[in-house]
Amino acid sequence: MAVDPLIAAVSPPVDYFVVLRPFSGEGESRYVRGEVVDATGWSHRAQLVELRYLAPLPYGAPVPEAGVDGRRMLELSEEQEAVVPEKKRVASSKKA
Secondary structure, three states, X not given: OOOOHHHHHHOOOOOEEEEOOXXXXXXXXXXXXXXXXXXXXOOOHHHHHHOOOEEEOOOOOOOOOOOOOOOEEOOOOHHXXXXXXXXXXXXXHOOO
């Protein structure tokens, strides 16, 4: 898989990625939409980005603190959440 040189030039390398689509991790772990993960050392992260399972956390964006369950979840503002269809909202912002 070739990386577009323009994208590489304007995209600093990051280790944190946002989960766009749920997928299974190591062991019995399962990553959920809206989770921020440290993908340092993941040899397959480029493939996960290409398949739209992950997206790089934007440069300069704060890494969320881990919750009681150990997950780092994105918190959207009300304005941001309003433009996301309900079925595509991050796991922590879905209304029960």
